[in-house]
Amino acid sequence: MIFEGLSEKLQQTLRKLRSKGRLTEKDVDEVLREVRIALLEADVNFKVVRQFVQSVKEKAIGQDVLGSLTPGQQVVKIVHSELTSLMGGTQAKIAMAPKPPTVVMLVGLQGAGKTTACAKLARSLKAQGHSPLMVAADVYRAAAIDQLKVLGDAVEVPVFSMGADQNPVDIAKAAVAHAVSRGRDIVLVDTAGRLHIDDDLMTELEEIKSAVNPNEILLAADAMTGQDAVNVAKAFADRLGVTGVILTKLDGDARGGAALSIRSVTGCPIKFASVGEKLDALEPFHPERMASRILGMGDVLTLIEKAEAVIDREKARKMEEKLRRAEFTLDDFMDQLAQMRQMGPIDQILSMMPGLGNVKALKGLSVDEKQLSRIEAIVNSMTKEERLRPEVINGSRRRRIAAGSGTSVQEVNSLLKQFAQTRKLLKQFKDTGKGRVKRGRGIRLPFM
Amino acid sequence: MDRKISFLDRLKQGLRKTREGFVGRLETLLKGKKTIDSDLLDELEELLIEADLGVGVVIELIDNLKERVSQEGMTEPEDVKEVLKQELLSLVGDETVPLRANRDALTVIMVVGVNGTGKTTTVGKLAAMLQSSGSKVLIAAADTFRAAAIEQLEIWGRRSGAEVIRQQQGSDPAAVVYDAAAAAKSRGVDYLLIDTAGRLHTKVNLMEELKKIRRVVGREVEGAPHEVLLVIDATTGQNGITQARLFKEAVDVTGIVLTKLDGTAKGGIAVSIGKELAIPVKLIGVGEAVEDLREFDPRLYVEALFSS
Numbered sequence A: 001m002i003f004e005g006l007s008e009k010l011q012q013t014l015r016k017l018r019s020k021g022r023l024t025e026k027d028v029d030e031v032l033r034e035v036r037i038a039l040l041e042a043d044v045n046f047k048v049v050r051q052f053v054q055s056v057k058e059k060a061i062g063q064d065v066l067g068s069l070t071p072g073q074q075v076v077k078i079v080h081s082e083l084t085s086l087m088g089g090t091q092a093k094i095a096m097a098p099k100p101p102t103v104v105m106l107v108g109l110q111g112a113g114k115t116t117a118c119a120k121l122a123r124s125l126k127a128q129g130h131s132p133l134m135v136a137a138d139v140y141r142a143a144a145i146d147q148l149k150v151l152g153d154a155v156e157v158p159v160f161s162m163g164a165d166q167n168p169v170d171i172a173k174a175a176v177a178h179a180v181s182r183g184r185d186i187v188l189v190d191t192a193g194r195l196h197i198d199d200d201l202m203t204e205l206e207e208i209k210s211a212v213n214p215n216e217i218l219l220a221a222d223a224m225t226g227q228d229a230v231n232v233a234k235a236f237a238d239r240l241g242v243t244g245v246i247l248t249k250l251d252g253d254a255r256g257g258a259a260l261s262i263r264s265v266t267g268c269p270i271k272f273a274s275v276g277e278k279l280d281a282l283e284p285f286h287p288e289r290m291a292s293r294i295l296g297m298g299d300v301l302t303l304i305e306k307a308e309a310v311i312d313r314e315k316a317r318k319m320e321e322k323l324r325r326a327e328f329t330l331d332d333f334m335d336q337l338a339q340m341r342q343m344g345p346i347d348q349i350l351s352m353m354p355g356l357g358n359v360k361a362l363k364g365l366s367v368d369e370k371q372l373s374r375i376e377a378i379v380n381s382m383t384k385e386e387r388l389r390p391e392v393i394n395g396s397r398r399r400r401i402a403a404g405s406g407t408s409v410q411e412v413n414s415l416l417k418q419f420a421q422t423r424k425l426l427k428q429f430k431d432t433g434k435g436r437v438k439r440g441r442g443i444r445l446p447f448m
Numbered sequence B: 001m002d003r004k005i006s007f008l009d010r011l012k013q014g015l016r017k018t019r020e021g022f023v024g025r026l027e028t029l030l031k032g033k034k035t036i037d038s039d040l041l042d043e044l045e046e047l048l049i050e051a052d053l054g055v056g057v058v059i060e061l062i063d064n065l066k067e068r069v070s071q072e073g074m075t076e077p078e079d080v081k082e083v084l085k086q087e088l089l090s091l092v093g094d095e096t097v098p099l100r101a102n103r104d105a106l107t108v109i110m111v112v113g114v115n116g117t118g119k120t121t122t123v124g125k126l127a128a129m130l131q132s133s134g135s136k137v138l139i140a141a142a143d144t145f146r147a148a149a150i151e152q153l154e155i156w157g158r159r160s161g162a163e164v165i166r167q168q169q170g171s172d173p174a175a176v177v178y179d180a181a182a183a184a185k186s187r188g189v190d191y192l193l194i195d196t197a198g199r200l201h202t203k204v205n206l207m208e209e210l211k212k213i214r215r216v217v218g219r220e221v222e223g224a225p226h227e228v229l230l231v232i233d234a235t236t237g238q239n240g241i242t243q244a245r246l247f248k249e250a251v252d253v254t255g256i257v258l259t260k261l262d263g264t265a266k267g268g269i270a271v272s273i274g275k276e277l278a279i280p281v282k283l284i285g286v287g288e289a290v291e292d293l294r295e296f297d298p299r300l301y302v303e304a305l306f307s308s
Helices: A006-015 A025-041 A046-060 A071-086 A114-127 A144-155 A168-182 A199-212 A229-240 A258-266 A287-294 A300-310 A313-324 A330-342 A346-351 A359-365 A369-380 A384-388 A395-405 A409-432 B002-014 B016-032 B038-050 B055-071 B077-092 B119-132 B149-160 B173-187 B204-220 B239-251 B268-277 B298-306
Strands: A102-108 A132-137 A186-191 A216-222 A244-248 A270-274 A282-284 B107-112 B137-142 B163-165 B191-196 B227-233 B255-259 B281-285 B293-295
Touching: A025 A046, A025 A071, A025 B055, A046 A071, A046 A258, A046 B038, A071 A258, A071 A287, A102 A114, A102 A199, A102 A229, A114 A132, A114 A144, A114 A186, A114 A216, A114 A244, A114 A270, A114 A282, A132 A144, A132 A168, A144 B149, A168 A186, A168 A199, A186 A199, A199 A229, A216 A229, A216 A258, A229 A258, A244 A258, A258 A270, A258 A287, A270 A287, A330 A369, A330 A384, A330 A409, A369 A395, A369 A409, A395 A409, B038 B055, B038 B077, B055 B077, B055 B268, B077 B268, B077 B298, B107 B119, B107 B204, B107 B239, B119 B137, B119 B149, B119 B191, B119 B227, B119 B255, B119 B281, B119 B293, B137 B149, B137 B173, B149 B163, B163 B173, B173 B191, B173 B204, B191 B204, B204 B239, B227 B239, B227 B268, B227 B281, B239 B268, B255 B268
Parallel strands: A102 A186, A102 A216, A132 A186, A216 A244, A244 A270, B107 B191, B107 B227, B137 B163, B137 B191, B227 B255, B255 B281
Antiparallel strands: A270 A282, B281 B293
């Protein structure tokens, strides 16, 4: 990674300013040079960067930094909040028609991920109690209709198609009529991907629009897009009047400056973020997290939210009690493990931690999911007594556990050893009285 | 010679938008300026950044430019264009790097990349290109993950006359490649093209799967894969460098295919990749038609960017 994160870099620039109580224009300029480079590295369009830097400059000059030991953080804070506010609030809602069906058109460049986004959206709407219908209106790309059908089967949402020989405008019209007759309340029209300079296809989109009068026109935009993102977004916004954006492929390590570019050019909200290949990987878009990501500051909020979503509070309270009394057993350990795994693949969790966002750091830390399964197998092969009181596990028990879990005695040994260490650590906490382990999250798990 | 001209035209046409934007503004910029001052250099810097060359590369380019301006005592803004052209050329390399071919034996080409860059389309076009030049081509449908990727490839197979070796969706891609390698050998084809599933370079397990495909084909065919092409979308931003680096680490990429150059995107990321990782651009896609996949000629590329 060329860029290790804005905050560290700014700290360097600002170390010499420590003694100052107030940032002068010259200081701010120097800092903003770094901000500018950071934003450009993140693929924010240079014109957007220019405007942005200007507005931050006005806000930052004369800021009182006396209270803060780290003026760098102060500026990062201004930059971060400015970015967040520019990207608008969280608006993960589809504008519904007063009288169903609601019609949503998905548009975007080739390869942006329209068809996949369409299926993900259908799945999420279905989960909210709607009955969506997907429409295969991409008659150009080879096998696009098949792709939507396969995805339709996977998310159990019907797909309306008339083959590749029909006019997309007719298909869209017929689909809406079909939806009315079948009582489907949302129609998702998957249109053909296009290069926005292609006038014919753009015209076709306009025709579909005027034929079915959509409530939403969602632009699927690839988070990895560079400076061209503004041209793309502008072309679609000008010709069609886009109402929202789905940012795709956010599960990669692109900083996603395109989000800011698109937002500032079109002015329309980024509604959803697509974060994985699985069909449930569609999330509401969170501006403050995106701001952190663009600045290379990690995504702690998503991590915390994920943790909160899966950790059972009652269990956590009990766990805390146990930890205080140093009664942590292998059973508790299994509970912890299960909760960790519910949060998603470990590498994804790690990638959200600040400073671990870049791949180099991740490589050393990537936890083998298979290893976790082995640990589970080992613990599952123990008797109840063994799990409560691991000290009874002698040599012959170890051999039995290893055989039962399909692992080796060495693996059983190393797990027991790590577990013993964890316990010891917890006991120390308890003895020193510093052991305030909150919600069972602060423990060092043996596999980490 | 005729072919060369028509190709230049084709490329020019593909890059028309690029040229209008980039060079149009460059011309205005140069004509509007009487002398080479820091404003001019700042604006040049922004032009290059807009082409997705990446801020690091651009700063270096501009520094070189400054140095040459003062060393060579340039006073005419017009000369700056020529210097810039040379500098760009020194980054992309000044010779066409052709696809490697294994003469009198099977050549295996593996096509990799992140999702949605146009891998399957590139494989289809490449098959058509090779078939029409008289070679026999077999395609391995090793994208067993994406819905309907196999069907998409079969349509391309019918268009180009190349046979497609497939299994059903969800099967092990390495197994498909194993079968395809056996079929390629027994049928005595000239080329085996392997279409792989799009994958983000950050997914460790998927990159492992790619390594396995490479290992399997390497075991079945001597010296294979002879070419590993990374497909990069011309609209890609700075993440393209990380993509290239990680794919190179995993499967030793030997060339870049720069697709979708027919939009307004400039594909400047390929310049940065060439500079950072020394992977040459071998093919470019300048349109949606079969014949729009072409060998990359750096001189024509830079020329087409600059000629009006």
